[in-house]
Amino acid sequence: MSATFDISKTYCNPIPLPYYPLGRNCMIPEKHTRMDYRETADPSVIYEDGKWYLYPSCGMVYWTEDFTVWHHERMEPYDCGYAPTVVKHRGKFYLTACSANVYVSESPLGPFRDIGPLTDAEGRTVRVDDPMLFSDDDGSLYLYCGCGGAIRGAQLDSEDPTRLISPLEVMFSMDTENHVWERMGDWNEDGSYSWIEGAWMYKRNGKYYLTYCGPGTEWITYGMGAYTGDGPLGPWTYMDTSPFMSKRSGLVRGPGHGCIVDGPGGTVWAFYTCVMCYAGEFERRIGFDPIGFDDNGNIIPTGSSEIPQLVPGIMEKPWEENGAGLVPLTQHKRSQASSCAPGRDAIYATDDSMLSWWQPDVSDGCPTLTVKLGDAPLCIYSARIIWRDVGLDIKKGVLAGPFCYMIEARNGEEGQWVCVLDRSKNTVDLNIDYRALEIMEATEVRLIICSSPEGIEPGVINFTVFGRWQAEQADH
Numbered sequence: 074m075s076a077t078f079d080i081s082k083t084y085c086n087p088i089p090l091p092y093y094p095l096g097r098n099c100m101i102p103e104k105h106t107r108m109d110y111r112e113t114a115d116p117s118v119i120y121e122d123g124k125w126y127l128y129p130s131c132g133m134v135y136w137t138e139d140f141t142v143w144h145h146e147r148m149e150p151y152d153c154g155y156a157p158t159v160v161k162h163r164g165k166f167y168l169t170a171c172s173a174n175v176y177v178s179e180s181p182l183g184p185f186r187d188i189g190p191l192t193d194a195e196g197r198t199v200r201v202d203d204p205m206l207f208s209d210d211d212g213s214l215y216l217y218c219g220c221g222g223a224i225r226g227a228q229l230d231s232e233d234p235t236r237l238i239s240p241l242e243v244m245f246s247m248d249t250e251n252h253v254w255e256r257m258g259d260w261n262e263d264g265s266y267s268w269i270e271g272a273w274m275y276k277r278n279g280k281y282y283l284t285y286c287g288p289g290t291e292w293i294t295y296g297m298g299a300y301t302g303d304g305p306l307g308p309w310t311y312m313d314t315s316p317f318m319s320k321r322s323g324l325v326r327g328p329g330h331g332c333i334v335d336g337p338g339g340t341v342w343a344f345y346t347c348v349m350c351y352a353g354e355f356e357r358r359i360g361f362d363p364i365g366f367d368d369n370g371n372i373i374p375t376g377s378s379e380i381p382q383l384v385p386g387i388m389e390k391p392w393e394e395n396g397a398g399l400v401p402l403t404q405h406k407r408s409q410a411s412s413c414a415p416g417r418d419a420i421y422a423t424d425d426s427m428l429s430w431w432q433p434d435v436s437d438g439c440p441t442l443t444v445k446l447g448d449a450p451l452c453i454y455s456a457r458i459i460w461r462d463v464g465l466d467i468k469k470g471v472l473a474g475p476f477c478y479m480i481e482a483r484n485g486e487e488g489q490w491v492c493v494l495d496r497s498k499n500t501v502d503l504n505i506d507y508r509a510l511e512i513m514e515a516t517e518v519r520l521i522i523c524s525s526p527e528g529i530e531p532g533v534i535n536f537t538v539f540g541r542w543q544a545e546q547a548d549h
Contacts (some may be wrong), residue, residue, distance in 0.1 A: 094132030271330030286329035461532030474526030
């Protein structure tokens with residue numbers, strides 16, 4: 074990392090997307106879990122004219138120019154099914170999703186026009202799960218899909234992307250005997266089956282990478298692997314570095330069902346689903362990280378990051394060196410809250426878990442959480458907050474919305490509290506918020522919750538302040 078960097082030009086997983094959508098199963102009575110929750114996953118991403126466009130499950134579309142600020146534009150269709158896929162093909166943008174029709178648009182932001190269902194050579198409707206559309210360099214178009222025991226593929230009519238012109242055939246199947254990581258469970262303990270899904274095609278130097286994920290979106294063993302071939306429909310050879318995305322601990326774990334996208338400066342990026350799963354097996358978030366390739370053309374194995382990273386195009390080998398040199402200063406540190414709801418102690422805001430949270434007592438008019446960093450001052454640079462919308466209930470009209478808060482810091486118990494981030498007038502619904510702070514040396518930091526959406530009790534799943542032992546020269 075350069076000795077001089079701009080802290081405002083860093084990002085941190087999970088992605089702080091505004092207006093996180095409601096989980097789809099919250100609206101289905103027979104699938105409803107113990108509480109309403111927010112969810113997005115299964116990212117399909119394209120890089121077009123200097124902008125990144127992200128199409129996730131449950132609500133579209135998000136875009137950014139530099140990974141530091143994400144914008145939401147409610148496009149049509151907003152939610153056409155789980156695992157949407159978007160491809161630019163012959164100057165137009167085509168969209169489909171699980172069991173959905175095909176849509177077309179002149180713009181990545183839509184609106185998309187329905188052009189009908191996928192059909193086979195005999196004109197029969199074909200419904201697929203976890204589809205992926207891939208436009209090859211020669212103008213040909215392909216469909217990949219699969220949600221269960223195998224990944225399938227077929228060629229589509231380049232002029233009519235709704236029509237399959239080859240049979241939908243198995244590209245490869247689950248292999249729990251040889252691929253331990255495909256086995257079900259948090260310890261890959263169950264080899265009786267695997268749920269492989271989330272196909273994505275990526276082409277590099279004439280080589281085709283058909284990526285997939287397993288063993289299931291609810292497990293921390295969720296990861297991404299690949300088969301490689303010389304043609305878009307194989308034959309396929311298992312890539313020995315699979316799973317190339319895998320991480321079983323921390324806040325950002327189980328990186329699966331995603332995509333691989335070329336970015337500026339020769340960088341290549343993997344976007345993925347993060348396992349969360351408190352309220353239901355489909356409660357998830359999204360992250361992304363740079364990836365690299367070894368001398369044999371295999372994707373170099375890596376894990377999902379959860380500390381500040383530099384924006385793309387800066388590092389020669391970003392998959393090795395993209396960290397900003399900042400670490401969590403608050404993790405497992407001594408904390409004190411102004412109040413705690415029963416069973417929601419202060420430690421749960423800094424315990425490195427997505428399954429627990431601190432929640433102030435309902436009578437607390439000005440909730441605060443104070444974390445002691447240590448006796449010697451540490452230099453603070455940025456902060457991440459992951460909120461829990463306690464009481465979210467769509468049927469009762471209790472809706473998500475913006476949280477307003479401030480972060481203060483002081484150096485020494487006798488020092489003055491200094492506001493290092495003022496979000497007291499925030500108007501944007503951010504279930505996850507990552508921000509640069511006013512850089513200073515501090516022994517304590519304090520989160521002050523100013524307000525929460527009407528009917529919502531604020532819960533803090535994670536409060537992390539990032540920094541280092543000593544300050545380096547930094548632009549801010």
